[in-house]
Amino acid sequence: MHQITARVVENKEITRDIFRLTLFAPAVARESKPGQFVHLQCGVNQSYILRRPFSVHQTVGVDAFDVLIRVVGDGTKWLAARRPKDSVNLIGPLGRGFTIGAELKRALIVAGGMGVAPLVFLALKLAEEKVKVYTVMGAASKDQLLDFMDLKRLTRKIAVSTDDGSQGHKGLVTDILGKEIEEADPDVVFACGPLAMLRAVAGISRRYSTSCQMSLEARMACGVGACLGCTVGAKDNYLKVCSDGPVFDTQELGW
Amino acid sequence: MGSLEVDIAGLKMKNPVTTASGTYGSGKEYSDLIDINRLGAICVKTVTLKPMSGNPPPRLWETPSGMLNSIGLQNDGVEAFIDNDLPFLSKQDIPVIVSIAGTSIDDFSRLAKMLSAQSDIDALELNISCPNAKVGGMIFGSDEKLAAEVVSKTKMASTKPLIVKLTPNTGDISAIARACERAGADGLSLINTVYGMSVEVDTLKPRLGSIVGGLSGPAIKPIAVRMVWEVAKVVNIPIIGMGGILTAEDALEFIIAGASGVAVGTANFIDPQAPIKIIDGMNKFLEKHGVSSIQDLVGALKIDS
Ligand SMILES: Cc1cc2nc3c(=O)[nH]c(=O)nc-3n(C[C@H](O)[C@H](O)[C@H](O)COP(=O)(O)OP(=O)(O)OC[C@H]3O[C@@H](n4cnc5c(N)ncnc54)[C@H](O)[C@@H]3O)c2cc1C
Ligand SMILES: Cc1cc2nc3c(=O)[nH]c(=O)nc-3n(C[C@H](O)[C@H](O)[C@H](O)COP(=O)(O)O)c2cc1C
Ligand code: FES
Numbered sequence: 001m002h003q004i005t006a007r008v009v010e011n012k013e014i015t016r017d018i019f020r021l022t023l024f025a026p027a028v029a030r031e032s033k034p035g036q037f038v039h040l041q042c043g044v045n046q047s048y049i050l051r052r053p054f055s056v057h058q059t060v061g062v063d064a065f066d067v068l069i070r071v072v073g074d075g076t077k078w079l080a081a082r083r084p085k086d087s088v089n090l091i092g093p094l095g096r097g098f099t100i101g102a103e104l105k106r107a108l109i110v111a112g113g114m115g116v117a118p119l120v121f122l123a124l125k126l127a128e129e130k131v132k133v134y135t136v137m138g139a140a141s142k143d144q145l146l147d148f149m150d151l152k153r154l155t156r157k158i159a160v161s162t163d164d165g166s167q168g169h170k171g172l173v174t175d176i177l178g179k180e181i182e183e184a185d186p187d188v189v190f191a192c193g194p195l196a197m198l199r200a201v202a203g204i205s206r207r208y209s210t211s212c213q214m215s216l217e218a219r220m221a222c223g224v225g226a227c228l229g230c231t232v233g234a235k236d237n238y239l240k241v242c243s244d245g246p247v248f249d250t251q252e253l254g255w
Numbered sequence: 256m257g258s259l260e261v262d263i264a265g266l267k268m269k270n271p272v273t274t275a276s277g278t279y280g281s282g283k284e285y286s287d288l289i290d291i292n293r294l295g296a297i298c299v300k301t302v303t304l305k306p307m308s309g310n311p312p313p314r315l316w317e318t319p320s321g322m323l324n325s326i327g328l329q330n331d332g333v334e335a336f337i338d339n340d341l342p343f344l345s346k347q348d349i350p351v352i353v354s355i356a357g358t359s360i361d362d363f364s365r366l367a368k369m370l371s372a373q374s375d376i377d378a379l380e381l382n383i384s385c386p387n388a389k390v391g392g393m394i395f396g397s398d399e400k401l402a403a404e405v406v407s408k409t410k411m412a413s414t415k416p417l418i419v420k421l422t423p424n425t426g427d428i429s430a431i432a433r434a435c436e437r438a439g440a441d442g443l444s445l446i447n448t449v450y451g452m453s454v455e456v457d458t459l460k461p462r463l464g465s466i467v468g469g470l471s472g473p474a475i476k477p478i479a480v481r482m483v484w485e486v487a488k489v490v491n492i493p494i495i496g497m498g499g500i501l502t503a504e505d506a507l508e509f510i511i512a513g514a515s516g517v518a519v520g521t522a523n524f525i526d527p528q529a530p531i532k533i534i535d536g537m538n539k540f541l542e543k544h545g546v547s548s549i550q551d552l553v554g555a556l557k558i559d560s
Contacts, residue, residue: 001287003527041525049472049525050317091288091527219315221322221524224288226280228300228329229315238309238329243284 001094001224002027008086009064011079015143018114019080020057021088022066028092029065032056034122035097035215035247038067039223041089042075052076053220053242055118055192056093068117068146094223095246098122098190098213104131108186108210109155110201111137112173112193113144118215119192120147123154132156134184138173138193142166157184174200181208188213202255212250216241257541258548259534261295263493263516264416264442266350266378268295270534271510271549275497275520276301276354276380276420277326278471281340282347288527291347293534298352298518299340301382304362306332311464316453321472321499322521323451325465328356328385333369341375350377352418356385360405367413379415381406381440384422384447385469396447397425399434406438418442418495423475423482424450432486444495444518445486446479472521473499480512487513487554501529503536513554 006023014020028038039051052075054067071080082088097118107126111119116137126133135155139145141164152158159180160168169176174197181189181204191201192215205212218230218241225243232241235254239245259270273296274282281299282291291297309329316323330336336353344351353376355366363381370376383395383402395405402419410417419435421428423446432443448469453462461467479498487494496514499521500506506517522529537549546552 003288046473047319048317049320049521050322051525089526219313219317221315221324221521222278222280222284223524224280224284224527226284226300227278227315227324227524228309228326229324231309231312231314231329233312238312 001091003089003091004028005087005089008082008084008088009060010084011082013080014146017071018146019069019071020066021069021079021082022060022064023088023090024064025090026063028090029059029061029063032059032065032093033097034125035118036093036095037246038090038092039094039220040079042078048074050221051091051223053223055215056121057117058121058124068114070114091223095242096244098247100125100129100131101188104129104187106132106184106186107134108181108184108189109133109135109151110173110177110189110191110193111135111151112197113139115191115193115197115215116146116151117192119190120150120154122190123151127154134180134186135159136173136177136180138162138197140164173197174204177201177204178208181205181210186210191215199255202250205250213247214250215246216248217246256538257546259537259541260548261515261550263495264378264418266296266352266416268350268516270295270537271516272506272530272534273298273352273495273516273518274523274530275518276382278520278523281343283340283343285523285527289531292349293531294349295516296350296352296377297344297347298354298380299344300330301328301354301356301385302330302333302336302366303328303356304333304366306330306335313462313464314468316462316468318453318470319474321470321474323453323463323468323470324448325463325468327465333366337369337373341373345375351375352378352380354380354382354420356382360408363405363409364412367409371412371414376415378418379413380418380420380444381409382420382447384420393422393424396422396431399430402431403434403438406435406440410439416441418444420447421445421486422447423478428482429485429489432490436490436492440492442493442495443486443490444497446475446482446498449475449478471499473501475499476505480508483509483514484512484556500533501525503533503540506533506537507540507552510549510552511554511556513556515550515553
């Protein structure tokens, strides 16, 4: 874990209101694992004060990494306005990422909307480990299917759903997930996306007796496990999303 | 160079800066990011006799210049604290303040007794001010008689200096402060969070799982400075001031208003270097103004008559 004032290498609007921000931070690029996140200070000002968490999207070379940012409020607006040579103070890499078991042979990735952010990095690692990867991906519409080409390249099969039917199945990822699980027969499902989707993915995976890891979101203050503000209810206690997660096995959560 | 050394309730601190309970875990969480040993002291998350699971999420909501929290004193209990957290703290060479809370006076006494047996603990902070715990907590801190009783009973059970943490959520904080002093408190710390609430209008729902929570951060600083000033006028025991301190200048406001020490809370979330920057900034201030000791600034507020 490091605190670094990182120089902006590039900040590119890849589709409307979604930016890919590349930061120069060798230690973070070197140490990050898929599913971990960075806690970004979005300027110093009087109106909002807390850092904002973002998944490490990919490492860029050996010295930099990027994050995918959807502009939803003041903090993300500030990040979207960064230009090369500006700097961003960050803490990272943080949290527990996805666990890739030594005996893992087949994996299914489920990406919903911005939830795709940590999953290309994961697919890359899985490919390195010679795991057979399948992907199910959903978004509002075709132009919101981020990283589609990268995921397509890294996986044996990619199934798509869009809310408006502009690509693939018209509807939700969870409509087509069961069929894809049957086809891919994965040892594990890795998922990231909106909470409702994750809940449904947990249920479907359970029905197929497939183990399932998912990356959760929670509002955070410290990001390092000190404040106990980001908890999620597990079976009989509360777990910290920032340091026990953000990736959890659904069994730990009792989902 | 001026001296930042202070003595608070018998704690020899190399500078007046400590951490605010509950914002710093047990210190370990931040030890990768800052050199903990530069702090004047460390105050750890409140511990209770039995484990507490805390309040239902969501527990955080960011507000203009501040944040609401409703953690609810989640902790693994005093035994787990002694086994798992204290060994790390023992290895640091700064004073360790352990914050305690209970649901009955007996809880406080038992905690004080157990923790007094630990040589690596330097002081206890009595949290009678948590707005987030259903029982006890703030109830003790908003009633003079109860506050005095819990302080005197805990004092009897303890061999460590006793700092009492006060809540701003009371009618007359000076009266409570005086009652604690009379009952044997060695120091006071203030303020805990300010009771608050936020509503999400589209869903008609409260933002926090427990509906209400505590406001911290810069938004509460003027309230905190005012309370330190009021309390300092009526007690003779040292005060640790806190509430929205982000910078050395913020910290100095508290000191000039009458605090001997300061605690950094929410600022750690914003910038883990904040305590270090505050210490460095205080040093610069002393130098710039030719002040030989930070103690000369305690309560140095100038009021034109
Ligand atoms: C582990 C983790 C990884 C994330 N990864 C990404 C990512 O890769 N790309 C991306 O675009 N977004 C990601 N998010 C969500 C991102 O943190 C929020 O969109 C961002 O904090 C919004 O800030 P804002 O000031 O623009 O919005 P505002 O709504 O103005 O923020 C107000 C407050 O709420 C918090 N907040 C708002 N939305 C969220 C949310 N969904 N999750 C947590 N806190 C929130 C903010 O941090 C801030 O404290 C992630 C969240 C978590 C917890
Ligand atoms: C997330 C969080 C958790 C807290 N937990 C505790 C606690 O366990 N015990 C306690 O005495 N105060 C607790 N506090 C209050 C702080 O110690 C401090 O009194 C208050 O936040 C004001 O200081 P600040 O504005 O610098 O944060 C907590 C505050 C926050 C923000
Ligand atoms: S954000 Fe503080 S414990 Fe997770």
